[in-house]
Amino acid sequence: xxxxxxxxxxxxxxxxxxxxxxxxxxxxxxxxxxxxxxxxxxxxxxxxxxxxxxxxxxxxxxxxxxxxxxxxxxxxxxxxxxxxxxxxxxxxxxxxxxxxxxxxxxxxxxxxxxxxxxxxxxxxxxxxxxxxxxxxxxxxxxxxxxxxxxxxxxxxxxxxxxxxxxxxxxxxxxxxxxxxxxxxxxxxxxxxxxxxxxxxxxxxxxxxxxxxxxxxxxxxxxxxxxxxxxxxxxxxxxxxxxxxxxxxxxxxxxxxxxxxxxxxxxxxxxxxxxxxxxxxxxxxxxxxxxxxxxxxxxxxxxxxxxxxxxxxxxxxxxxxxxxxxxxxxxxxxxxxxxxxxxxxxxxxxxxxxxxxxxxxxxxxxxxxxxxxxxxxxxxxxxxxxxxxxxxxxxxxxxxxxxxxxxxxxxxxxxxxxxxxxxxxxxxxxxxxxxxxxxxxxxxxxxxxxx
Amino acid sequence: xxxxxxxxxxxxxxxxxxxxxxxxxxxxxxxxxxxxxxxxxxxxxxxxxxxxxxxxxxxxxxxxxxxxxxxxxxxxxxxxxxxxxxxxxxxxxxxxxxxxxxxxxxxxxxxxxxxxxxxxxxxxxxxxxxxxxxxxxxxxxxxxxxxxxxxxxxxxxxxxxxxxxxxxxxxxxxxxxxxxxxxxxxxxxxxxxxxxxxxxxxxxxxxxxxxxxxxxxxxxxxxxxxxxxxxxxxxxxxxxxxxxxxxxxxxxxxxxxxxxxxxxxxxxxxxxxxxxxxxxxxxxxxxxxxxxxxxxxxxxxxxxxxxxxxxxxxxxxxxxxxxxxxxxxxxxxxxxxxxxxxxxxxxxxxxxxxxxxxxxxxxxxxxxxxxxxxxxxxxxxxxxxxxxxxxxxxxxxxxxxxxxxxxxxxxxxxxxxxxxxxxxxx
Numbered sequence: 001x002x003x004x005x006x007x008x009x010x011x012x013x014x015x016x017x018x019x020x021x022x023x024x025x026x027x028x029x030x031x032x033x034x035x036x037x038x039x040x041x042x043x044x045x046x047x048x049x050x051x052x053x054x055x056x057x058x059x060x061x062x063x064x065x066x067x068x069x070x071x072x073x074x075x076x077x078x079x080x081x082x083x084x085x086x087x088x089x090x091x092x093x094x095x096x097x098x099x100x101x102x103x104x105x106x107x108x109x110x111x112x113x114x115x116x117x118x119x120x121x122x123x124x125x126x127x128x129x130x131x132x133x134x135x136x137x138x139x140x141x142x143x144x145x146x147x148x149x150x151x152x153x154x155x156x157x158x159x160x161x162x163x164x165x166x167x168x169x170x171x172x173x174x175x176x177x178x179x180x181x182x183x184x185x186x187x188x189x190x191x192x193x194x195x196x197x198x199x200x201x202x203x204x205x206x207x208x209x210x211x212x213x214x215x216x217x218x219x220x221x222x223x224x225x226x227x228x229x230x231x232x233x234x235x236x237x238x239x240x241x242x243x244x245x246x247x248x249x250x251x252x253x254x255x256x257x258x259x260x261x262x263x264x265x266x267x268x269x270x271x272x273x274x275x276x277x278x279x280x281x282x283x284x285x286x287x288x289x290x291x292x293x294x295x296x297x298x299x300x301x302x303x304x305x306x307x308x309x310x311x312x313x314x315x316x317x318x319x320x321x322x323x324x325x326x327x328x329x330x331x332x333x334x335x336x337x338x339x340x341x342x343x344x345x346x347x348x349x350x351x352x353x354x355x356x357x358x359x360x361x362x363x364x365x366x367x368x369x370x371x372x373x374x375x376x377x378x379x380x381x382x383x384x385x386x387x388x389x390x391x392x393x394x395x396x397x398x399x400x401x402x403x404x405x406x407x408x409x410x411x412x413x414x415x416x417x418x419x420x421x422x423x424x425x426x427x428x429x430x431x432x433x434x435x436x437x438x439x440x441x442x443x444x445x446x447x448x449x450x
Numbered sequence: 451x452x453x454x455x456x457x458x459x460x461x462x463x464x465x466x467x468x469x470x471x472x473x474x475x476x477x478x479x480x481x482x483x484x485x486x487x488x489x490x491x492x493x494x495x496x497x498x499x500x501x502x503x504x505x506x507x508x509x510x511x512x513x514x515x516x517x518x519x520x521x522x523x524x525x526x527x528x529x530x531x532x533x534x535x536x537x538x539x540x541x542x543x544x545x546x547x548x549x550x551x552x553x554x555x556x557x558x559x560x561x562x563x564x565x566x567x568x569x570x571x572x573x574x575x576x577x578x579x580x581x582x583x584x585x586x587x588x589x590x591x592x593x594x595x596x597x598x599x600x601x602x603x604x605x606x607x608x609x610x611x612x613x614x615x616x617x618x619x620x621x622x623x624x625x626x627x628x629x630x631x632x633x634x635x636x637x638x639x640x641x642x643x644x645x646x647x648x649x650x651x652x653x654x655x656x657x658x659x660x661x662x663x664x665x666x667x668x669x670x671x672x673x674x675x676x677x678x679x680x681x682x683x684x685x686x687x688x689x690x691x692x693x694x695x696x697x698x699x700x701x702x703x704x705x706x707x708x709x710x711x712x713x714x715x716x717x718x719x720x721x722x723x724x725x726x727x728x729x730x731x732x733x734x735x736x737x738x739x740x741x742x743x744x745x746x747x748x749x750x751x752x753x754x755x756x757x758x759x760x761x762x763x764x765x766x767x768x769x770x771x772x773x774x775x776x777x778x779x780x781x782x783x784x785x786x787x788x789x790x791x792x793x794x795x796x797x798x799x800x801x802x803x804x805x806x807x808x809x810x811x812x813x814x815x816x817x818x819x820x821x822x823x824x825x826x827x828x829x830x831x832x833x834x835x836x837x838x839x840x841x842x843x844x845x846x847x848x849x850x851x852x853x854x855x856x857x858x859x860x861x862x863x864x865x866x867x868x869x870x871x872x873x874x875x876x
Contacts, residue, residue, distance in 0.1 A: 006584060013499070120864075146861035187861065209677045233858035235849070288765055300491075302498055311494035326500065331491055334459050338487030339506035346502035350726040352511040354502045368491040372504020375588055376630030379508060380795040381729055395712060411849045429505055430630070435496045 004196065005228045007215030010336035011423055013159040013347055015306070015328075016363045020029050026264075026279040026288035027117050032075045033094045033282050034060070037310070038320040041139045041443070044071070044090050052079050057104040057127060057258030060093060066143065072127030074260035074281040076102040076179040087184045090315070095282075096332040106256040111177060116184045121274060123181070130320070131245035132182075134136045134228070135238050138417035138439075149289055154202045154243050155195040155213050157220030159306040162265035162323045163277070164243045165194075168201040172294060174250025174310035175243070176205055181253055183207050186239070193225045200245075203332055218388065223420040227389045232415045244323045262323055268306075269365045270299035270327035282288050283318050285325055290314075298330040307422035308435070311421040320347055333370025339372065346371065349427040375430040391415065393424050397434060400441030408441055419443070459486060461702045480587035493728055505629075507510065509589040515595050516785065519708035521587045522701060524561045526711070527604045528553030528703050531660040532843040534739035536772065538692060560660050561707055562584040564599035567608050571615040571647035572598075579624045590629030590636070590791075596783060599639035600708025601778060601826070602644060603657035610651065613641045620869040635792045638826045646822070653821040674704045677776040678815065681764040682822035698775040712774065719784035728788035731797060732804035736783040738772065739808025744770025747816060765816040773812050782825035783808065792833040796843040803839055807832050 024359040036044060039187035054060060054073040063069040064180045073079075083092040098116050108120055120143055123129045134141035141147070154164045168175060183190055189209045196212040204211065218224045232238055241249075242264055261280040267274045272293030279288060285301065302309040303319040306326050310319075318325065335341075340353070342358045347364055348354035356362070356431060383393040391412040399407035418435035425434035456464075462482050469478040482488075483506070492498050529548050533539065539547050580587040596702045598615060616638030623632040643654050656662045659674025661747035677698060680689035691705050701711025709715070722728035747766040750756055756763055774780055779795045787793060809829050814824025862870075 016501075144863045146864065147662065148859040148861065158816075161810070188859070216714075231854065235855075235860040238863075251525070288586050296581040300498060306498045309498065311498070326498075334463070334486035334489050335487055336459070339483075339504060340510045343502045343644045348502040350503050350508070352503055352507050352725045352727055354507075361727055366499040368498050369487070370490045370492055370500050370504075371487060371502055372506060373488060373490065373502075373586060375505045375586075376628070378505055378590070378630045378791055379727075380790040380793075381797065381800070382726075384797060390850070392796060392847060395840075395844055410846070410851065412847075413849060422497055426499065429503055430502065431500065433480050433496050435458045 004220075005211050005215075005225065005387050006214045007213065007219035007224060007387060009226075009384070010216035011219055012157070012216040012360075013307070013348075013362045013366075013426065014361065015159045015269065016270055016365050017267050017326075017328075018160055018268040019162065019275065019276055023263060023276040023278055023293070024188045024288075024357075026277040026283065027291065029081070029279070029283035029287045031094050031096055032073075032077075032283060033279065033284075033317040034071065034074070035092055035282075035317060035319055036090050039071070039140060040439075041137075041446070042069075046082070046090070046331050047081055047215040050079055050082055053077070054079060054095065055102045056260070057103040057106075057252075058125065061090075064136065064329050065393070068121070068124045069129055069140070069143065070125060071130060072104075072258055079310045079356065103259075106252075108252060108256050109181075110181045111253065112320070113183070114181075119181050119184050123249070126249075126288075127258055128245075128249040128252050131241055133240050133250055135223075135232055135240065135417060135443050136289055136405070136414035138419075138448070140207060141239050142237075145237045147186045147188065147237045147276075150182055150186050150190045150239045150241065151244070152190065152192045152202075152208075152241055152243060153220055153222040153225055154192055155220040157215075157217035158307055158324075159217070160265070160267040160324065160326055161305040162244075162263070164198050166276070166324060167244055167263045167265075167323060167339060168247070170201075171247045171250070172201050173206055174247045174254065175201065175255045176207075176250070177248035178246040178305075179205055179207050179247070182239075182241070191225070191229050191265075192364070193220075193222075194230075203274050215388075218386075218420065218423055221419060223415070224388055225318040225418050227391075231390075234414055235416075239273055242321060242323070246322070256286050262318075264288070264318060264322070265324045266327075267324065268299075268331055270294055279318065281318060281320055285316055285318055286314050289327070293326060296327075296329055298332070299327050300330050302326040302328070306366075307310050307385045307426060308419040329365070329367040331367030333369070335369075340382075347387060350429075359402075370431050372429070372431055374432065376428050377432065379429045382427055382429065386423040386427055387420075389415065389420065393434075395423065397421075397424075397432070397437050399438050400444075401446060403441075405445060407446055409449075412443055413441055415436075456623045457548065473581055473584070474586065474782050474859050476586055480577065480580070492628065498701070505589045506592075509592045509729055511725050512593045512722065512785070513596050515721050515727075516708070517599065518714045518718060519711065519781070520565070520596070520601055521562070522602060523604075523707035523709045524557030525549060525553045526557070527660050529675065530557035530604075530658075531556055531704065534659045534662065534674055535670070541677075542697075542702070546759050548676070553773075555786060556660065560604055561599060562610055564602065564604075564606065564611060564707070565596070567611050568615055569595040571612045571835075575616060575619045575624070579628065583628075586627065587870040588629035590623070591672055594619075594636045594640075595864050598640050601637065601641050601706050601781065601786075603652065604660050604707050605657045605663050607644070610644060610648055610727070614640045614647070619641045630791055632791060635786055635789050637835075638786060638830050641769065641826050642830060645826075649821075658695070658706075663745065675703050676678055676822075678765070678822040681768055684761065684764045686764045686767075692837070695772070695775070703776070705776075706781075709778040713781045715780045715784050717818045719780075722784065728784070729793070729800050729804075731784055731800040732788050732793060732807075733803045735804030736787050736808035736811075739781060739805035739810075740769060740773055740783075740812045741770055742805075743812035744768075744773045765822065776814065779808075779811055779815075779822050782811065782829055786829050787832075788828070792836065792841075794836045794839050795818075796840050798846075799839045799843045801834070802837055803832055806835075810849075 044061040059070040077097040132141040277288040422433040621637040622639030655675040810828035
C-alpha cells in the first residue's frame with residue numbers, strides 16, 4: 001500500500017559536482033577512527049585501553065548512562081590512540097587496522113522466532129543499536145522506550161547527497177532482515193518514504209508502509225515525512241534509521257558479523273571526478289579523496305552534505321552516520337560592493353537583484369562565504385516559504401534562544417531535529433545559526449524534562 | 451612591499467586586524483563592510499553554504515524602491531512653490547511645468563538638507579551606540595533615514611528634524627536593543643514626535659508648500675492647503691477646482707515630501723512585492739481595510755445620517771477609493787506598515803494587522819479634529835497590537851498540537867513493564 005505525500009514549501013539547492021553513479025573500491029585505510037562527536041549526548045566509558053587488540057565488532061566503549069549500549073570497533077587491529085580534549089573528554093578513538101580482518105562472530109538469530117526482548121538485547125550487544133536514532137531530541141535511541149513508529153527515508157533531496165536507490169541496490173536481503181527485526185520492536189508501523197518516480201529497492205521489501213514523496217528539499221528529510229505522516233506528540237517516541245545503516249544491521253543479523261562497509265558518495269565542485277566509493281566507517285577520507293582529484297588549494301571538506309554535515313580535515317575520518325563526503329571551495333575573500341551588486345552566481349530565496357529565480361534548474365558552484373554578517377532577526381515570512389512543517393519556525397527559534405521551556409514544548413520542539421532547520425538557516429538573511437539554536441534547545445529540554 | 455602597491459582590499463584587511471578588539475572596531479567594520487562583503491566563512495557546523503542576500507541587500511532594495519519617490523518629491527517641492535505663487539497652470543504639461551530645472555533646483559536645496567540631517571544625526575547616534583555597546587552597526591537606519599525626509603512637510607526646520615531624529619532613534623530603537631528589537635516603527639516615532647512636540651508647526655496650511663511660512667503676513671502670502679486640509683474645512687468645491695483625480699494619482703498636490711505620487715508608490719510597492727522584500731499580505735489587506743472604512747462612511751452619508759453642515763461631512767462623503775490617492779495612506783501602507791520588525795510576523799496575523807491599519811487610518815483621518823491624517827497613528831497603534839495578534843494566531847497552532855496530544859500513543863517504558871510482570875508473578 002502506498003500513500004502520496006506532496007511537499008510544496010521548500011527549496012532545491014542544485015549544486016555542481018554530483019557524484020557519478022559508478023562505484024570504486026577505496027584504498028584500504030591504515031587507521032580508522034570513531035569520532036565521538038557523532039554520538040551526541042553520549043558519555044563514553046572505555047572498555048579497553050590503548051595498545052589493546054580488538055576484532056571488528058568488538059565493543060570498545062559503552063554509554064555511561066545506559067550501560068548495555070555498546071559501541072564497537074569497525075575494524076580489527078590495535079587501539080593506538082585515544083585523543084582527548086578539554087577536561088579529558090574523549091574526542092576520537094583511533095584503531096590501526098590489521099592487514100587481515102578478523103571478525104567477532106555472534107550466534108545467528110532466528111528472526112522468525114525471536115521476541116522483541118531478544119532482538120533488543122542482540123542489537124545492543126552487536127553495536128548496531130547506535131544506528132537507531134530517536135525523536136524527540138534527535139539522539140541515539142533509548143532502548144527503554146517503546147517507539148510508536150519507525151521512520152525511514154529512502155529519498156534524497158539534500159544537495160549532492162548520496163542517492164539512496166543507488167546505495168541500496170543489491171542489498172535487499174540485508175534490508176529485509178533489518179526491517180524484520182525492527183518491526184518486532186515497535187507496536188506501530190514502519191513507514192518508508194521513497195521518491196514518487198524512483199524504482200527504489202524498498203518497493204520489494206515486506207512489512208513496511210510505503211509512502212511516495214514528491215517536492216523540493218526538505219521532502220527527503222525524515223523529519224518532514226514524520227510531520228506529514230504521523231507527527232510526534234509530547235510523550236511519544238519515534239525512531240529513525242538511515243537506509244545505509246539498515247544494510248550493516250541486516251548483515252549482522254544474517255551472518256553475525258559486524259561489517260562496517262559502506263558506499264559513500266564523494267561529491268562537490270572541488271572534486272575533479274565525483275563518484276561513489278566503498279569503504280568502511282571511520283576510514284581516512286584521504287584514502288578516496290585524492291583518488292578522485294582535488295583541483296583547488298583552498299577547499300572545505302564536509303562529512304555529510306553541505307546543509308547538515310560538519311567540517312573535517314582531509315586527514316579526518318568518515319563519520320559514523322555519513323554516506324556522503326562533500327568538498328566545496330572555501331569562500332574566504334572579500335567582494336567589492338557585494339551587497340548591492342546584481343547576483344547571478346548564487347542562490348537566493350528573494351528577487352532583490354538576485355537572479356536565481358530565472359533559472360530554477362541551473363546548477364550553482366557555491367562557496368562557504370556567508371554573504372553577509374550576523375544580525376538580529378529582522379525579516380519575517382521567509383522561513384515559512386521553505387519550512388513545510390505545521391510549526392512556526394521563527395517563534396520556535398526565539399523560544400529556544402530565550403530558553404522558554406513551555407513555549408518550546410507548545411510550539412513543537414519535540415517534532416524537530418536540527419537538520420529540519422537547515423533550509424531556514426540557508427535562507428536566513430540575518431545569518432543566524434538555526435541548527436545550533438535548535439540543538440541547544442533540544443539539549444536543554446532533554447536535560448530539564450527528559 | 452611598500453604601502454602604495456597594496457590594493458585597497460588588502461589595506462582594509464590589514465586595518466581590520468589593527469582595529470580588532472578596539473572599541474572603534476564596530477565603526478570601522480561598518481565602513482569596511484559597506485565597501486566589501488566580509489571574508490567570513492560559515493562555521494564548521496550548520497549549513498556550509500548560505501543564500502546570496504543579507505540585511506544590507508534587503509535594506510538597499512527598500513531604498514531603491516524609495517528613490518523615485520524622493521526624486522519626484524524634489525520636483526514637486528519646486529512645482530508647488532512656483533504654482534502657489536503664480537497660480538496653478540490651466541493646461542498642465544509634464545515637461546513644461548513639472549520636470550523643469552527650476553523645480554528640481556528648488557526641490558534639491560530644500561529636500562536634500564532634510565535627507566542629510568536625517569542620515570547625519572541618525573547614523574551618528576547609531577555609530578555612537580554601536581561603539582559604546584560594542585555591537586555591529588546594523589542596517590536598519592538606512593531605510594529609516596530615507597523614510598523620514600519623505601514623510602515630513604517640506605518646510606520642517608532642520609533643527610526640529612534633528613531633535614526628532616535623535617529622539618526617535620534613541621527612544622524608538624536603541625533603548626530596545628537596536629535593529630530588530632524595536633516595538634514601534636522608528637520613522638513613525640520620529641514623525642509622531644514632530645507632530646506632538648510642534649503641533650502648530652506640523653499642521654495647518656503653511657508647512658506643506660516651500661516658502662509659505664516665510665511669506666505669512668506679507669503681501670505675497672500663499673496658501674498651501676493639502677487635499678485633506680481642504681476637506682477638513684469643508685472647502686470641497688475649492689479643492690475640486692484646484693486638483694482633479696489625475697493630479698492626486700500622479701502626485702501634483704501639496705503634501706509631505708515623498709508621499710504625494712500614488713503612481714510611484716504603487717510601482718515601488720510592486721517592486722517590493724516582486725522582490726519578496728515586503729509582505730504583499732499586509733499591503734493587500736491594508737488596501738481592503740481602507741476601502742471598507744471608506745465604503746462605510748460613504749454609506750452613512752448616503753443614508754442621510756449625517757447633516758451637510760457637520761464638520762465631518764466633506765471627509766465622509768469623499769469617495770471611498772480616493773482615500774488611497776491622497777495623503778500618506780498609500781505611502782504608509784507600502785513602506786511603513788510592511789516593516790517586518792514592528793508588524794505582525796505570522797502570515798495570518800499579517801492579514802489582520804494590515805486590514806486594521808487600513809481601516810483605522812481612514813477612520814482617524816475623518817475623525818481627527820486637529821489634523822486630517824491618520825496613517826501614522828494607525829500604524830503606530832497597530833505596532834503595539836501586532837504581538838497580541840501574533841499571540842492569538844500562534845495559540846491556534848498550539849491548540850491544534852494540544853488536541854493531537856490528547857490521542858498520543860505513549861507506551862510504558864520497558865523497565866516499567868518488566869517490574870509489573872515481576873510483581874504479578876510474585
